[in-house]
Amino acid sequence: MAKVTIQQVAKAAGVSPSTVSNVLNGRSDRMVPATRERIDKAIAELGYRPNRAARQLRNGRTQTIGLVVPSVGNPFWGAFAREIEVAAVAAGSSVLLCNSERNPDRERRYVEELWEDGVRGIILCTSLASLDYISHVIDEGLQLVTFDRPAQPGDPESVVSVSIDNHVGGYLAASHLLELGHTQIAFVSGSIQSVNRAARYRGFCSAIEEAGLSVGDMPMWTGFEALPFGDVEAAEVGRKAAHDLFTGDGVRPTAVVAINDMTALGFCRGLRDLGLTVGEDVSIIGFDDIVLADLYDPPLTSIRQPIKRMATLAMEEAVSQDGGAGSEVGRSVLLRPQLVVRESTRAPKPAKKRDAVNTTESAR
Amino acid sequence: MAKVTIQQVAKAAGVSPSTVSNVLNGRSDRMVPATRERIDKAIAELGYRPNRAARQLRNGRTQTIGLVVPSVGNPFWGAFAREIEVAAVAAGSSVLLCNSERNPDRERRYVEELWEDGVRGIILCTSLASLDYISHVIDEGLQLVTFDRPAQPGDPESVVSVSIDNHVGGYLAASHLLELGHTQIAFVSGSIQSVNRAARYRGFCSAIEEAGLSVGDMPMWTGFEALPFGDVEAAEVGRKAAHDLFTGDGVRPTAVVAINDMTALGFCRGLRDLGLTVGEDVSIIGFDDIVLADLYDPPLTSIRQPIKRMATLAMEEAVSQDGGAGSEVGRSVLLRPQLVVRESTRAPKPAKKRDAVNTTESAR
DNA sequence: TTGAAAGCGATACCAT
DNA sequence: ATGGTATCGCTTTCAA
Numbered sequence: 167m168a169k170v171t172i173q174q175v176a177k178a179a180g181v182s183p184s185t186v187s188n189v190l191n192g193r194s195d196r197m198v199p200a201t202r203e204r205i206d207k208a209i210a211e212l213g214y215r216p217n218r219a220a221r222q223l224r225n226g227r228t229q230t231i232g233l234v235v236p237s238v239g240n241p242f243w244g245a246f247a248r249e250i251e252v253a254a255v256a257a258g259s260s261v262l263l264c265n266s267e268r269n270p271d272r273e274r275r276y277v278e279e280l281w282e283d284g285v286r287g288i289i290l291c292t293s294l295a296s297l298d299y300i301s302h303v304i305d306e307g308l309q310l311v312t313f314d315r316p317a318q319p320g321d322p323e324s325v326v327s328v329s330i331d332n333h334v335g336g337y338l339a340a341s342h343l344l345e346l347g348h349t350q351i352a353f354v355s356g357s358i359q360s361v362n363r364a365a366r367y368r369g370f371c372s373a374i375e376e377a378g379l380s381v382g383d384m385p386m387w388t389g390f391e392a393l394p395f396g397d398v399e400a401a402e403v404g405r406k407a408a409h410d411l412f413t414g415d416g417v418r419p420t421a422v423v424a425i426n427d428m429t430a431l432g433f434c435r436g437l438r439d440l441g442l443t444v445g446e447d448v449s450i451i452g453f454d455d456i457v458l459a460d461l462y463d464p465p466l467t468s469i470r471q472p473i474k475r476m477a478t479l480a481m482e483e484a485v486s487q488d489g490g491a492g493s494e495v496g497r498s499v500l501l502r503p504q505l506v507v508r509e510s511t512r513a514p515k516p517a518k519k520r521d522a523v524n525t526t527e528s529a530r
Numbered sequence: 531m532a533k534v535t536i537q538q539v540a541k542a543a544g545v546s547p548s549t550v551s552n553v554l555n556g557r558s559d560r561m562v563p564a565t566r567e568r569i570d571k572a573i574a575e576l577g578y579r580p581n582r583a584a585r586q587l588r589n590g591r592t593q594t595i596g597l598v599v600p601s602v603g604n605p606f607w608g609a610f611a612r613e614i615e616v617a618a619v620a621a622g623s624s625v626l627l628c629n630s631e632r633n634p635d636r637e638r639r640y641v642e643e644l645w646e647d648g649v650r651g652i653i654l655c656t657s658l659a660s661l662d663y664i665s666h667v668i669d670e671g672l673q674l675v676t677f678d679r680p681a682q683p684g685d686p687e688s689v690v691s692v693s694i695d696n697h698v699g700g701y702l703a704a705s706h707l708l709e710l711g712h713t714q715i716a717f718v719s720g721s722i723q724s725v726n727r728a729a730r731y732r733g734f735c736s737a738i739e740e741a742g743l744s745v746g747d748m749p750m751w752t753g754f755e756a757l758p759f760g761d762v763e764a765a766e767v768g769r770k771a772a773h774d775l776f777t778g779d780g781v782r783p784t785a786v787v788a789i790n791d792m793t794a795l796g797f798c799r800g801l802r803d804l805g806l807t808v809g810e811d812v813s814i815i816g817f818d819d820i821v822l823a824d825l826y827d828p829p830l831t832s833i834r835q836p837i838k839r840m841a842t843l844a845m846e847e848a849v850s851q852d853g854g855a856g857s858e859v860g861r862s863v864l865l866r867p868q869l870v871v872r873e874s875t876r877a878p879k880p881a882k883k884r885d886a887v888n889t890t891e892s893a894r
Numbered sequence: 895t896t897g898a899a900a901g902c903g904a905t906a907c908c909a910t
Numbered sequence: 911a912t913g914g915t916a917t918c919g920c921t922t923t924c925a926a
Binding site: 169171172173183184186187188190191216217219220221222223224225 | 902903904905906907
């Protein structure tokens with residue numbers, strides 16, 4: 167099974183390489199059917215597959231797309247990466263995997279390298295508000311799709327974004343807790359520098375204030391503000407937050423909105439260290455609805471992102487040639503997140519009755 | 531920043547492209563230092579980066595390596611993929627991501643396509659005992675590294691494998707439970723068709739029999755034997771196993787060894803559905819020691835795989851040119867797994883005292 | 895020690 | 911409607 171070239175196919179079909187190339191690239195409209203058939207037959211018989219490197223050298227670009235995520239080690243990004251790859255296969259392309267660890271410098275280097283290596287489109291999961299640091303590459307023609315970062319004013323025209331409406335997500339989360347009767351609700355995040363996180367926080371605030379409460383009264387925890395941190399540490403962030411909030415002097419929240427499920431799970435772990443019971447003593451809601459949310463004990467209430475849908479959309483845009491111009495969805499797709507209620511969120515318990523309640527629980 | 535070619539570098543340095551190419555490929559030994567310096571300077575000043583496509587077209591191969599995992603959506607594979615990518619960056623290569631979903635046919639297609647697209651080495655995480663289905667590609671020169679699948683008799687010479695010693699792992703898991711005093715230990719797996727899973731099971735059996743017990747007496751659950759299934763469903767497998775084992779007629783185990791952490795977590799979830807308490811009523815130990823194991827409630831005892839180490843080794847072999855011949859480790863690297871004891875495993879409780887024990891628990 | 899030139903495989907322009 | 915051919919950027923004999 168030595169490699170077959172277009173020349174051999176041409177010879178076998180009794181035509182020139184140019185003609186074979188034409189059918190390969192879908193330019194067989196005004197072609198004598200017989201010729202086309204001979205070529206198709208030759209291709210099939212010889213098991214011909216065009217050489218990617220040669221194509222790329224000639225055309226300048228590949229079918230490969232780049233995927234830059236904070237870290238596939240984080241279950242959410244892992245799940246997303248998987249869906250992206252599935253979508254890629256369907257679209258006939260391959261996926262080059264890159265972990266930025268949320269380091270802007272690495273992000274930039276990845277994007278530049280991918281571009282120089284001939285990648286057509288890149289799906290970038292970034293926390294950065296401005297795309298200036300890679301605008302030169304975008305200007306040169308890179309098809310950039312940002313995920314989990316809605317289009318921002320000032321973004322280059324050609325950039326497309328796919329994301330959930332994080333404001334709605336934050337709002338849903340807070341509202342759910344409010345409806346359960348909580349009035350001391352903490353917002354926990356490692357940092358809210360990123361566009362999406364800030365949006366979640368704003369949505370959270372909207373709900374709080376709409377309920378007639380003051381955000382200023384809520385215990386908030388956004389440690390490590392200054393530190394850049396990867397996504398695997400998300401759980402650590404949550405754990406630390408739990409310790410800080412429940413051993414410090416401030417008001418103790420009866421419920422918390424965590425910036426994502428890993429942080430929420432870490433928070434649960436922290437609560438446990440302190441002898442507190444999730445759901446029982448403190449309600450928790452996360453974001454993403456990773457597989458583990460449903461597996462956890464108690465199962466975690468979360469704001470679900472429609473990952474598969476988002477991956478499909480992102481892929482479509484990444485392989486599109488027209489800078490999203492022909493897309494039905496427009497430059498910025500904002501999908502609606504969904505509240506998934508499980509057992510980590512309940513009505514706040516009447517004070518001073520923990521033991522009694524606990525007994526009831528055990529007997530369940 | 532238009533693209534710079536080797537020609538321009540040559541002109542700038544006042545030499546021929548051949549000479550530049552020579553320094554690029556480390557053949558500057560017997561070169562007049564001055565020439566070398568001029569070239570280095572030109573490269574730096576022009577910001578020259580060799581064109582991958584051209585190189586590949588000429589050489590036939592890329593720096594890219596292929597990574598074929600069951601599914602990066604599974605936290606274990608996600609974590610592994612991340613470490614692989616980190617190692618790849620260090621080695622100057624890129625990673626093409628492929629999800630096989632444990633489908634042999636997809637595996638084969640991926641490997642063939644990667645090879646045809648010029649990939650040099652592939653890190654393949656397969657459950658298949660025989661490599662026959664891709665031996666033609668290996669014969670053509672593919673540098674194959676199998677992960678989580680030790681070398682098998684009959685494997686082509688050039689194949690290298692990196693894996694933990696699963697037999698030891700299974701043995702450690704069972705021994706731990708035995709030492710705690712358990713005598714009814716179930717082995718739970720979706721299928722033990724794969725090489726590594728079978729090894730874990732055999733290790734498990736060794737420990738059981740060494741303890742003077744009979745494996746035949748142990749409740750075993752290996753449902754879905756016939757069904758091919760991906761790795762995301764692992765949790766479902768565990769959950770179903772819990773239901774089957776604790777609602778069926780057979781003996782109820784007091785402890786279980788799950789084939790991996792996801793299955794273990796699913797099992798925990800299933801136990802919870804039935805009103806049973808992990809650690810308390812049933813001890814559970816998993817494999818892999820994913821991040822979530824420590825986060826879970828109760829934290830899951832597990833057999834840890836030294837992922838980072840393994841990724842580094844796998845990468846080294848994947849980019850090596852000599853079919854592992856020059857490697858210090860040899861064809862098959864078998865690392866030692868490590869038992870990480872947490873709270874999901876305890877001594878079996880004396881029968882008929884669940885309520886009392888529970889109360890104690892709540893007060894902790 | 896360095897250079898000239900052929901060629902890897904596919905494409906697209908320009909002919910016919 | 912099809913074919914000839916230069917070209918993409920790099921590497922590697924072979925000569926000098």
